[in-house]
Amino acid sequence: MSTATTSSTETNAAERSHSLLGDYSVLFKPRVSAMVLLTAAGGFYLGCLRTGISPFSMLLLHTMLGVAIVTCGSGALNQALERATDRMMPRTAARPMAQHRIGLAHGLILGFLLTFGGAAYLALYTNLLSGTLTLLTAVAYVTIYTPLKRITSLNTFIGAFPGALPPLIGWTAARGVIEWPGIALFAILFVWQFPHFMAIGWLYRADYKLAGIRVAATQDPIEDAARGTVAQALFYAVLMIPVALWPTFLHITGWPYAIAAFALSIYYLVATIRFASITKNPNDPENRKVARQLLRVSVIYLPLLLMAMALNAQGHLLLR
Numbered sequence: 001m002s003t004a005t006t007s008s009t010e011t012n013a014a015e016r017s018h019s020l021l022g023d024y025s026v027l028f029k030p031r032v033s034a035m036v037l038l039t040a041a042g043g044f045y046l047g048c049l050r051t052g053i054s055p056f057s058m059l060l061l062h063t064m065l066g067v068a069i070v071t072c073g074s075g076a077l078n079q080a081l082e083r084a085t086d087r088m089m090p091r092t093a094a095r096p097m098a099q100h101r102i103g104l105a106h107g108l109i110l111g112f113l114l115t116f117g118g119a120a121y122l123a124l125y126t127n128l129l130s131g132t133l134t135l136l137t138a139v140a141y142v143t144i145y146t147p148l149k150r151i152t153s154l155n156t157f158i159g160a161f162p163g164a165l166p167p168l169i170g171w172t173a174a175r176g177v178i179e180w181p182g183i184a185l186f187a188i189l190f191v192w193q194f195p196h197f198m199a200i201g202w203l204y205r206a207d208y209k210l211a212g213i214r215v216a217a218t219q220d221p222i223e224d225a226a227r228g229t230v231a232q233a234l235f236y237a238v239l240m241i242p243v244a245l246w247p248t249f250l251h252i253t254g255w256p257y258a259i260a261a262f263a264l265s266i267y268y269l270v271a272t273i274r275f276a277s278i279t280k281n282p283n284d285p286e287n288r289k290v291a292r293q294l295l296r297v298s299v300i301y302l303p304l305l306l307m308a309m310a311l312n313a314q315g316h317l318l319l320r
């Protein structure tokens, strides 16, 4: 399938509704933001269990609200900076700032207010460390990762740092300090992103090339691009297995989680191995299927892993 015919839910949503609210919902990247919130909630939940307090409190609400506000703000700032390149790519062309439905000043002011306001809210209602970490996450995403997309394919590695911080933020909101279980959650998220994004990079290779965005998949010739993309995806999918087991080595989860994490990580690895078939004939349009499958498995893997962690940690930590 050519990129010109590629449609995404995001584009459809923007086409359906040109109301300001509809435009804001695209600006705030709702699917990515929802997953960010889920990972932050996971870190918060485990941190509360470690302390022995109920996770279901006003503190949970403050943490979720603060992280959500900053995530939405940083999404708006990212789209303000990328309005020109977003306009060039079918996947993102309908975004409100790319189409000038939301002006530059509007997007920047909204993005700044939400990013700094949300971080201040977190600092006031959770703790200074969580507010600072969240602000650092947004700053790294907007001022380092975003401009690097046009400069080097290393941007994916750099972007994986802010991408992995939300569960650690959840942990610090509950505990007030950075501790090994929070770092283990950071590591899980960090590693998870590579097969996730290698699939996306391949799916939208033509888009990225059009806009001059550098990712592993945009290398030339296409054979090198396929090999480089697959090598990264496989390396991190294998690494995912020990890293996903880390919470059990740290005794915040027990064997039931370890078994679930192992099975899920094998499932992620199998999807990545299937994806590796793109190297056989990189130009085959059928390759999109295995890339799409890997993307789907990546977004199923994470909630299931966090759920297994939360369920097992509860019994495990209460029994200790």
Ligand code: HEM
Pocket (backbone or CB within 6 Å): 008, 010, 031, 032, 035, 036, 039, 091, 155, 156, 157, 159, 160, 163, 164, 189, 193, 196, 197, 200, 295, 296, 299
């Ligand atoms: C280097 C890091 C990452 C990059 C470059 C990246 C990039 C992307 C892109 C471009 C999409 C859009 C795909 C589409 O429209 O079909 C996407 C989808 C998504 N991303 Fe990521 N992402 C990264 C990390 C993360 C993180 C840390 C999370 C959340 C914890 C996340 C969660 C999601 C979700 C939930 C979707 C929607 C998938 C779907 O619609 O099926 N991503 N990502």
Ligand SMILES: CC(C)=CCC/C(C)=C/CC/C(C)=C/COP(=O)(O)OP(=O)(O)O
Pocket (backbone or CB within 6 Å): 032, 036, 067, 070, 071, 074, 078, 082, 134, 137, 138, 141, 145, 159, 160, 162, 163, 166
């Ligand atoms: C708490 C907090 C501030 C969280 C921020 C969320 C965050 C840093 C996510 C990082 C993951 C990431 C790089 C996603 C999208 O890529 P992209 O922006 O390149 O996607 P696009 O091509 O759709 O614009």
